[in-house]
Amino acid sequence: MEYIISLGSWVLTIATIVAIYCILGLALNLHFGYTNLPNFGIAGFFAVGAYTSAILTVPYRFLEMEIFAGFPGGIPGRIEAPFIVGILAATAIAGFVGFLIGIPVLRLREDYLAVASIGVAEAIHYIALNELWLTIGSAGIRLIPMPFANRYIYFLIVLLVLAIVYWVISRLVRSPFGRVWKGTREDETVTASLGKSIFRSRMWAWVIGCAFMGTAGSLWAHYAMAIQPGEFVPTTTFLVWIFVIVGGLRSNKGVLIGALVIIGLFEQGTRFLPSFGAPYVVPALRLIIIGVLLVAFIRFRPQGVLPERATAIERHIEKI
Amino acid sequence: MATIFEARDVYKHFGGIKAVDGFSMEVDEKQITGLIGPNGAGKTTFFNVAAGIYCPDRGEVSFKGERIGGLRPDQICQKGLTRTFQIARGLGQMTVWENVMLAPKHQTGESAFGAFLFGQVRRQEKEHWERAAALLGEMRLYEQRNEYARNLSAGERKMLEISRAIMTDPEILLLDEPTAGATVDETKKIMAEIERLRDERGLTFLVVEHKMEVIMNICNPIYVMHNGQNLAVGNPGEVQGNDQVREVYLGG
Numbered sequence A: 001m002e003y004i005i006s007l008g009s010w011v012l013t014i015a016t017i018v019a020i021y022c023i024l025g026l027a028l029n030l031h032f033g034y035t036n037l038p039n040f041g042i043a044g045f046f047a048v049g050a051y052t053s054a055i056l057t058v059p060y061r062f063l064e065m066e067i068f069a070g071f072p073g074g075i076p077g078r079i080e081a082p083f084i085v086g087i088l089a090a091t092a093i094a095g096f097v098g099f100l101i102g103i104p105v106l107r108l109r110e111d112y113l114a115v116a117s118i119g120v121a122e123a124i125h126y127i128a129l130n131e132l133w134l135t136i137g138s139a140g141i142r143l144i145p146m147p148f149a150n151r152y153i154y155f156l157i158v159l160l161v162l163a164i165v166y167w168v169i170s171r172l173v174r175s176p177f178g179r180v181w182k183g184t185r186e187d188e189t190v191t192a193s194l195g196k197s198i199f200r201s202r203m204w205a206w207v208i209g210c211a212f213m214g215t216a217g218s219l220w221a222h223y224a225m226a227i228q229p230g231e232f233v234p235t236t237t238f239l240v241w242i243f244v245i246v247g248g249l250r251s252n253k254g255v256l257i258g259a260l261v262i263i264g265l266f267e268q269g270t271r272f273l274p275s276f277g278a279p280y281v282v283p284a285l286r287l288i289i290i291g292v293l294l295v296a297f298i299r300f301r302p303q304g305v306l307p308e309r310a311t312a313i314e315r316h317i318e319k320i
Numbered sequence B: 001m002a003t004i005f006e007a008r009d010v011y012k013h014f015g016g017i018k019a020v021d022g023f024s025m026e027v028d029e030k031q032i033t034g035l036i037g038p039n040g041a042g043k044t045t046f047f048n049v050a051a052g053i054y055c056p057d058r059g060e061v062s063f064k065g066e067r068i069g070g071l072r073p074d075q076i077c078q079k080g081l082t083r084t085f086q087i088a089r090g091l092g093q094m095t096v097w098e099n100v101m102l103a104p105k106h107q108t109g110e111s112a113f114g115a116f117l118f119g120q121v122r123r124q125e126k127e128h129w130e131r132a133a134a135l136l137g138e139m140r141l142y143e144q145r146n147e148y149a150r151n152l153s154a155g156e157r158k159m160l161e162i163s164r165a166i167m168t169d170p171e172i173l174l175l176d177e178p179t180a181g182a183t184v185d186e187t188k189k190i191m192a193e194i195e196r197l198r199d200e201r202g203l204t205f206l207v208v209e210h211k212m213e214v215i216m217n218i219c220n221p222i223y224v225m226h227n228g229q230n231l232a233v234g235n236p237g238e239v240q241g242n243d244q245v246r247e248v249y250l251g252g
């Protein structure tokens, strides 16, 4: 009986984490798959969303505890906003931060953009670590409320948000705007010569993707109920990259499958491996397995599990 | 006849290479103006300046009396000037229909919010496809509408590129070697299409070509460019009879 309860709880944990990662993957697919914007700063936008939501919703009780403990830092004011405000603000602020960063960065060539985005994520990490008045620093924020204080209901909320994000991105990609993104990806000069503003179309794809990364961050903060700067490190970014490539760039369904396999494996999958040797062997093994999988995919199936498929015009007209 | 497009003393150098070196021309409305010259004469560079890919070092390019030198390619296209490329640049990972449907201007669905105006987007998509389907039929590309552009032959890619340019509803089309790589049959088709668009829709063309049959049959007047400069201009007979032109270009 106890075993069944713990199994159910384990599945719920994985399912929630996978669903949150799915949102990050869909956002990266929009950036890199559809628009050719290699964003290696996913963890940064994820952090912006998580911190925005946490700061807005954390109960004053937590701040009192901090002050009582003689901690000099603090979070501005007593806001105690509801979850819905937190997640919407997280989406908006992450999008806005993306916009500000996009102004200089989107004019760069792809390889420079990749490097710049890593730098941006690091900068955000250091802000979370050092701007104590805003983030409390390395100790992180605790007591972040989970809506309804129920993990089952919360999982349904995460699923609902995932469904909305999936629908919005799929719609955009199918729409005439998505066509401009594809054109920009294929050949900027040609697409510009057809009257499309490359900067504008790239900026929108960039901002929308960054915003949804913020959404995912908010969902994470309210799930974990405590966040620390140390969580928002490049490992998160690389995991997303890996499962998007394995699942299939430019295929939103592929991204979902990739997230399920890779994140499932990474987070908890090694539970099924018998333990042997020193205690650090098994956790290290999961990274090796994922690494081997990635190399195998790039070598033998670069298009991923579910590659992009062309839509026939007849179907497009019917569905649009 | 009204002049719709004009270049005055345009310069574009790349380091020591004087690609365009004081070139001037006028294109009259509803005419098919030819631009010829040996390889490396500067024709493609001149197109790139006219279409906003390069900013001219010096000189003025104007369209409908408005200076366009230095504007961005998308701005110039929005004003009614569309160009094609010498080496057909199909958007390979997009289908033929996506290629042509990308081109129409002012699509409601081309913004983050507009994409969610379902009724309007659907109506426009249907309208644009009706027009595109007819054009693809004309160009004998209709059967391949659901193929990726990269799967087309060289000639078919040229036809696709011209179709795509037409779908932007331009007032002037700059075609850079529209029949390069096309079969004899396709070349005829492209020529006929250019003339039909001029006659039926009053489109203006500026055409860079190497095939004599194309130039001498449909272009008038013809500008001859050499070392980035004007060498001659006139009707087909005059250009053919010009000694200087024979020397540098027609091979005597």
Ligand SMILES: Nc1ncnc2c1ncn2[C@@H]1O[C@H](COP(=O)(O)OP(=O)(O)O)[C@@H](O)[C@H]1O
Residues within 6 Å of the ligand: B014, B017, B018, B019, B037, B038, B039, B040, B041, B042, B043, B044, B045, B046
């Ligand atoms: N981006 C560039 N950088 C340097 N040189 C160039 C560039 N584009 C064209 N050129 C040079 O300018 C000259 C004219 O080229 P081009 O305009 O392509 O001639 P055409 O189209 O008449 O054959 C050539 O010598 C070519 O090598």
Ligand SMILES: [Mg+2]
Residues within 6 Å of the ligand: B043, B044, B045, B086
């Ligand atoms: Mg050329």
